[in-house]
Amino acid sequence: MPMSKDAEEAEVTQRIRALICDALPLDTNLTPLPGFKLNLSANPGFRKVFFADRCSCGTSALLSVEVSKEKTIPEIREALPSLVDRLVQQQRQFESMPCDLHLQMRLGPASSRV
Numbered sequence: 001m002p003m004s005k006d007a008e009e010a011e012v013t014q015r016i017r018a019l020i021c022d023a024l025p026l027d028t029n030l031t032p033l034p035g036f037k038l039n040l041s042a043n044p045g046f047r048k049v050f051f052a053d054r055c056s057c058g059t060s061a062l063l064s065v066e067v068s069k070e071k072t073i074p075e076i077r078e079a080l081p082s083l084v085d086r087l088v089q090q091q092r093q094f095e096s097m098p099c100d101l102h103l104q105m106r107l108g109p110a111s112s113r114v
């Protein structure tokens, strides 16, 4: 029986997430997040993969990369260095913020997203 579109979609996203996880630096703080059922992406042509970063002050940041649905797994494999790079940049940005700002992010408006 062929997989439903949703199941297939979840499967592919999971594979992409696993590929990115494997490519992340070993000492990374990033943890992969399971996909959200909500369609948060404004771009329906993209798959969004989410990771969480956590500061020692307890603030978590939601990081994400988008991968075109046109891309096949081998193509994504090739693009891995730039995907990881984008995540690491978001991570650095979050981790270079002072914890004052982290706390504001927790309490403040959602506009302080990275």
Ligand SMILES: [Zn+2]
Residues within 6 Å of the ligand: 055, 056, 057, 058, 059, 098, 099, 100, 102, 103
């Ligand atoms: Zn902090």
